[in-house]
Amino acid sequence: YHSAKNEGVPVIETLRNYRLLCPSALFFHNGRVCEACLGHYFAWPSLRHACYRDRKSATFVVATMNAFHRTIGTWRNKVDIYIALTDFARQKFIHAGIPPEKIVVKPNFVFDNSYPAQHSSTEKCRIRNGDLFIGRLSQEKGIDVLMKAWAQLGSETPLSVVGDGPMSNVVVRAAEEMPWIRWLGQKKPRDTIKLMGESAFLLLPSICYEGMPRTIVEAFMTGTPPIAFNLGAMGSMIEHGRTGLLCEPGNFNDLAAKVSWATEHPQEMQRMGKAARNEYEKKYTAEKNYSRLIEIYRMAIVHANH
Numbered sequence: 001y002h003s004a005k006n007e008g009v010p011v012i013e014t015l016r017n018y019r020l021l022c023p024s025a026l027f028f029h030n031g032r033v034c035e036a037c038l039g040h041y042f043a044w045p046s047l048r049h050a051c052y053r054d055r056k057s058a059t060f061v062v063a064t065m066n067a068f069h070r071t072i073g074t075w076r077n078k079v080d081i082y083i084a085l086t087d088f089a090r091q092k093f094i095h096a097g098i099p100p101e102k103i104v105v106k107p108n109f110v111f112d113n114s115y116p117a118q119h120s121s122t123e124k125c126r127i128r129n130g131d132l133f134i135g136r137l138s139q140e141k142g143i144d145v146l147m148k149a150w151a152q153l154g155s156e157t158p159l160s161v162v163g164d165g166p167m168s169n170v171v172v173r174a175a176e177e178m179p180w181i182r183w184l185g186q187k188k189p190r191d192t193i194k195l196m197g198e199s200a201f202l203l204l205p206s207i208c209y210e211g212m213p214r215t216i217v218e219a220f221m222t223g224t225p226p227i228a229f230n231l232g233a234m235g236s237m238i239e240h241g242r243t244g245l246l247c248e249p250g251n252f253n254d255l256a257a258k259v260s261w262a263t264e265h266p267q268e269m270q271r272m273g274k275a276a277r278n279e280y281e282k283k284y285t286a287e288k289n290y291s292r293l294i295e296i297y298r299m300a301i302v303h304a305n306h
Helices: 002-006 044-049 056-071 087-095 122-127 143-153 168-177 189-197 214-221 232-237 252-264 266-283 286-304
Strands: 012-015 081-084 103-105 131-134 159-162 181-185 201-204 226-229 245-247
Touching: 012 286, 044 056, 081 087, 081 286, 087 103, 087 232, 131 189, 143 168, 143 252, 159 189, 168 181, 189 214, 201 214, 201 252, 214 226, 214 232, 214 266, 226 232, 226 252, 245 252, 252 266
Parallel strands: 012 081, 081 103, 131 159, 131 201, 159 181, 201 226, 226 245
Antiparallel strands: none
């Protein structure tokens, strides 16, 4: 940072997680959102919980690094432009003291594989294809919450789970007890896109803030409305009732209720799927991302020259 600034080279940093504010980078501890270190000059709470790699010594190194750079002004003075992935993330970093004029929002993108944005038959989408979860099978992704919600829904609401992780045993056990849950394990990207485009809707029960879930953009691309908790990046990207449905964070009863409503209102969900596809075309295509990135590069050059 300092060498680039001394040579007049523009510096752009993409904020893909919350590492500058939280040693774990996730704002997540002990199964729930944690902002204990937000606003602290030195992240003392993280030492108590050994948030970085479950080691207090390693956590101390990260916390000290961040405090050191705050002290010498690296984050405020040596970076010309920060790229936040969502409006939610931008507000968190502003709250932490990074000048708002230095933080712009540019989301991630996915290439359009020309997959049909909507099925021709709403009935076919609702009955034949069921519902889908794609992601790491871990605590912060809300696997426990998802399984509890599905225990209330019954066999008329089939769920396919794609992914693997430390909580795969939870999914296996649930699938044994509830045959309407299928665990498909890991899939190739093209296969997950195909599954997504054939599903009635996508479940994102994450109980952490997330950075910017790629699966939401893929769901928008395939015209598949997502159902997620109104938390962090999900609440920032999904407009409730227009491009998907949002639930009370961590509440498996509300999640089950929203899934039931979605299953019973296929035409409304099809409408949301079309709006989701429009949202993709408006914000998340490679072409739109490229234009925005070049614009940000030019901003950084102007800022560095002043």
